[in-house]
Each structure stands twice: as C-alpha cells, then as structure tokens.
Amino acid sequence: MSTYARQTAQGAQGAQTRNVALPSSLDEAVAALAASPSAVPVAGGTDLMADVNSGLLRPGGLVGLGRINEIRGWQYADGAALLGAGLTHARMGRPDFAALIPALAAAARAAGPPQIRNAGTLGGNIVTCAPTGDSLPVLAALEASVLLAGPEGNRELPVSHLLTGMDPLRQGELLAYVRVPLLHAPQTFLKATARTGPGRATASVALVLDPARRGVRCAVGAVAQVPLRPLEAERWVASLIDWDGQRSLAPEACTAFGEYVAVACIPDPLPAADGTPAPELPPAAIQLRRTVAALARRALGRALA
Ligand SMILES: Cc1cc2nc3c(=O)[nH]c(=O)nc-3n(C[C@H](O)[C@H](O)[C@H](O)COP(=O)(O)OP(=O)(O)OC[C@H]3O[C@@H](n4cnc5c(N)ncnc54)[C@H](O)[C@@H]3O)c2cc1C
Structure with a gap:
C-alpha cells in the first residue's frame, strides 16, 4: 500500500464513486497520476472545481496537491528562486516574497478576492x-x-513554451517548480480591470529592468491568448537608458514607449490580399490600446523612478 491516502468520495448525486488521492510528496503524486490516468491534479481548486461544478469537466479521479509541503515554499538556486507550484497568491503577496520578486508579489496581490488568493496557487494559474x-x-x-515532474522523469522548459x-x-506530468532569475533591480506589475x-x-503590464544585461523586458497580459513581448519596443527603450548613470528618462520617452508597446500588441488591421483597404481599428481596440499605452508608460516610469 502506498503512503498516500486513498479515499473514495461520492459524486454529486451519489451516482458515481471517484478516487481522491492525497499524496504527501511529488513522487507519490506522479505515481498516483500514473496509477489513475483519468484523474486530474487539483491544487486550490479555484479554476478546476468551477469546471467540475458547471459540468464542463468530469474527471475520473482527483490527485490533491495541497499536502505536498515541498512545493509550498521557495528556495534559492544559482542566482534564481525556485518557487514551489503550490505557493498561494496570498503567500506570494507577503512582504518577504515581495522583497524577492516584487512584480510577482504585485500580481499575486491583484489576483482576485481574498478567498481566491488564499486558495489559488502559482501552479494552477500557469496550467490554467x-x-x-x-x-x-x-x-x-x-x-x-x-x-x-512526470513518469518519464523531470524536465525544464521556458514558461513561454508551456503557455x-x-x-x-504531457500525460501524468506535474508542474513542480518555477525557476525565476533574481534580477535585484526594479520591476513592476500593473493591471486594469473593468x-x-x-x-x-x-x-496588464509587467516590466522588469535587467541591469546586468542592460535590458528592459516587458510583457502585456489579457489582450491575447498568451502574454505578448513587444521586443522592438524593449530594445528601443533600453538603448535610451544610461545604465551606468541615473537610469532616468524624459516623460516624453516614457510616453513614446507606452505607445510603441500598445501598437505592437494591438496592431492595425492589415489590408486584404485583394488590395481592399484595411478596416479601421474598432473603438474597443482603440480603447484597449490607450489602456495598454498608459499601463506601459506608468510601469516604465515607476521602474525608473
Ligand atoms: C472568483 C474568481 C476570481 C479570480 N480572479 C483571478 C484574477 O484576478 N487573476 C488571476 O490570475 N486569476 C483569477 N482567478 C483564477 C484562479 O484563482 C487562478 O488561476 C488560480 O491561480 C488557480 O490556482 P488553483 O490552485 O486554484 O488551480 P486549480 O483550480 O486547482 O487547478 C487549475 C488547473 O491546473 C491544474 N493544476 C494545478 N496545479 C497543478 C500542478 N502543480 N501541476 C499540473 N497541473 C496543475 C489542474 O489540474 C487544473 O487543470 C479567479 C478565480 C475565481 C473563481
């Protein structure tokens, strides 16, 4: 008998019996998923249970990750922080974490109401x-x-490849940790809501300064399926910064950066192949562009302040 608890839970109407595994280590969780391929992992359940409750998802079983202590904290490894996938938004929002990765802490503090932040995890946010x-x-x-971590072993890949x-x-794989380079430089996250x-x-806009590489990196969220990186705008603004001096920019440069980012992420429609002129950008897209431009301008200004 394995060391994780295996229980049975009755389905909503008592019609189906489902397996619930509660492993206490990553290895046990991987084994539980391998033993029950139709089961799905559940961390805080804030996304998954919404799908179950609305009937969108009927998993053959659940593998609860909440008792796996090794993924609920973080550690340091070669100039990076190794964040456990089970870190909750509430934990990441605390001052000690904010001192480490300020932009991620700001995002965690903005991730929904307190009940959601207490239960929802970094891993769930990424996998959803x-x-x-x-x-x-x-x-x-x-x-x-x-x-x-999976039945075939462990592997590491850029988060963008997963997103x-x-x-x-892959089948039976778990997100175990997130490796975040520690930049020791200002970084910001700003979000607009309706x-x-x-x-x-x-x-939303995340912006980080990377003085070692003399770079500015920016990603825009919520305007497309996945976060967008306006690479040309990043390179342009990085070339304006005096990295050995004050690292300040004129307000006009910050404004121009915001507009550069917004147009890169919400581009003008292209003309049709038959030569028909491009349609105008719809009013909602124009408004979204303004929002992104304002967020990017402010994020840069705050990072340089
Ligand atoms: C009312 C409400 C408001 C919200 N507001 C926000 C918001 O403002 N911003 C925001 O970003 N999100 C928001 N969310 C979404 C949600 O809270 C987050 O995405 C949360 O981080 C999900 O984490 P979880 O632990 O609850 O994931 P779960 O619901 O447990 O899991 C989500 C998915 O990830 C998989 N999974 C979880 N952990 C792992 C793992 N370690 N390895 C492999 N697969 C895994 C599950 O199988 C499932 O498919 C909101 C949700 C609700 C209900």
Whole structure:
C-alpha cells in the first residue's frame, strides 16, 4: 500500500464513486497520476472545481496537491528562486516574497478576492493559462522556466513554451517548480480591470529592468491568448537608458514607449490580399490600446523612478 491516502468520495448525486488521492510528496503524486490516468491534479481548486461544478469537466479521479509541503515554499538556486507550484497568491503577496520578486508579489496581490488568493496557487494559474492569469505576464517578462515532474522523469522548459502550447504538459506530468532569475533591480506589475475592486484584467503590464544585461523586458497580459513581448519596443527603450548613470528618462520617452508597446500588441488591421483597404481599428481596440499605452508608460516610469 502506498503512503498516500486513498479515499473514495461520492459524486454529486451519489451516482458515481471517484478516487481522491492525497499524496504527501511529488513522487507519490506522479505515481498516483500514473496509477489513475483519468484523474486530474487539483491544487486550490479555484479554476478546476468551477469546471467540475458547471459540468464542463468530469474527471475520473482527483490527485490533491495541497499536502505536498515541498512545493509550498521557495528556495534559492544559482542566482534564481525556485518557487514551489503550490505557493498561494496570498503567500506570494507577503512582504518577504515581495522583497524577492516584487512584480510577482504585485500580481499575486491583484489576483482576485481574498478567498481566491488564499486558495489559488502559482501552479494552477500557469496550467490554467487563462489570458487574464495575472502571474503569466510577470513570468514571461522575467523569462522564468518551469520544472516538470512526470513518469518519464523531470524536465525544464521556458514558461513561454508551456503557455504557447509549443511544449505542453504531457500525460501524468506535474508542474513542480518555477525557476525565476533574481534580477535585484526594479520591476513592476500593473493591471486594469473593468470595475473597481478585485476583478479580472482587461489588460496588464509587467516590466522588469535587467541591469546586468542592460535590458528592459516587458510583457502585456489579457489582450491575447498568451502574454505578448513587444521586443522592438524593449530594445528601443533600453538603448535610451544610461545604465551606468541615473537610469532616468524624459516623460516624453516614457510616453513614446507606452505607445510603441500598445501598437505592437494591438496592431492595425492589415489590408486584404485583394488590395481592399484595411478596416479601421474598432473603438474597443482603440480603447484597449490607450489602456495598454498608459499601463506601459506608468510601469516604465515607476521602474525608473
Ligand atoms: C472568483 C474568481 C476570481 C479570480 N480572479 C483571478 C484574477 O484576478 N487573476 C488571476 O490570475 N486569476 C483569477 N482567478 C483564477 C484562479 O484563482 C487562478 O488561476 C488560480 O491561480 C488557480 O490556482 P488553483 O490552485 O486554484 O488551480 P486549480 O483550480 O486547482 O487547478 C487549475 C488547473 O491546473 C491544474 N493544476 C494545478 N496545479 C497543478 C500542478 N502543480 N501541476 C499540473 N497541473 C496543475 C489542474 O489540474 C487544473 O487543470 C479567479 C478565480 C475565481 C473563481
């Protein structure tokens, strides 16, 4: 008998019996998924249980990750932080974590109401990969990588490969850790929502300074399926900064950067192949462009302040 607890739970109407495994280590969790291929992992359940409750998902079993202590904290490894996938938004929002990775802490503090932040995890946010996932633009700007544990062994890949589906999670694989380079330089995350108070992003911007590489990295969330990196705008603004001096920019340069980012992420429609002129950008897209431009301008200004 394995060391993880195996229980049975009755389905909503008592019609189906489902397996619930509660492993206490990553190895046990991988084994539990291998033993029950139709089971799915569940961390905080804030995304998954919404799908189960609405009938969109009927998993053959659940592998709960909440008792795996090794993925609920973080450690240091070669100039990077190794973040456990089970870190909750609430934990990442605390001051000690904010001192380490300020932009991720800011995103965690903005990720929904307190009940959601107490339960929802970094791993769940990444695997759900919703366009409005607040941690995603931060991880893209930080050029983080993910460490996966599976029946075939462990592997590491850039977070962008996972998010874009270039290299998706394989059957039975778990997201174990997220490796985030520690840049020891200002970084920001700003988010616009459609209403006052906690809400999903209509647009978000993460911006980090990387003095060692003399780079500015920026990622825009919520305006496309995955976070977008406006690479030309990044290179342009980095070339304006005096990295050995004050690192300040004129307000006009910050404004121009914001517009550069916004147009790169929400481009003008292209003319049709038959030569028909391109349609005008719809009013909603124009508004979104303004929002992105304002967020990027402010994010740069704050990082340089
Ligand atoms: C009311 C409400 C408001 C919200 N607001 C926001 C918001 O403002 N910003 C935001 O970013 N999100 C928001 N969310 C979404 C959600 O809270 C986050 O995406 C959360 O981080 C998901 O984490 P979880 O641990 O609850 O994931 P779960 O629901 O447990 O899992 C989500 C998915 O990830 C998989 N999974 C989880 N952990 C792992 C792992 N370690 N390895 C492999 N697969 C895994 C599960 O199988 C499932 O497919 C909101 C949700 C609700 C219900």
